[in-house]
Amino acid sequence: MFVRIVKLSFHPEKIEEFLANFDEKKAFIRKSKGCSLLELYRDKTNTNVFFTYSYWETEQDLENYRNSDLFKGVWAKTKVLFNDKPLAWSVDKTESLV
Template sequence: MFVRIVKMSFHQKHIPTFLSIFEEKKEFIRGSKGCQLLELYQDKNNPDIFFTYSYWNEEQDLENYRNSALFKDVWAKTKVFFNDKPAAWSVDKKVSLQ
């Protein structure tokens, strides 16, 4: 399993629309083959910045999602609202304490 972290920064006036899109699509994204968890975070100091964390069984699962009609639809609707270039990382979880 690995974690995909995506940082997105939005024009403030478009945040409600982004949140609406996320709300509408989150169950479908989470239901993608190999997706074990999907979370959305908003930065406390800069509310224009959001992060998604998703846990995937295998890299191929993420690639399959990224090549899906669902991803293409969500990304096309979302990217027009960015006020900065998004950034993404794929990381291996080393430690988790709960």
């Protein structure tokens, strides 16, 4: 399993549009093959910055999602709302304390 972290920065007037689209699509994203967790975070200081965390069983599962019609539709609606280039990291989870 690995974690995909994506930093997204939006024009302030576009945030509600992003949140509405995320709310509409989040269950479908979470149900994608190999996705075991999907979370959305909002920066406390810079409130136009969001982070998505998604857990994937394999890198191929993430790639399959990224090549899906679902992702292409979500991304097309999201990328036009940005005020800065998105950043993404794929990281291996090495430890978790609950």
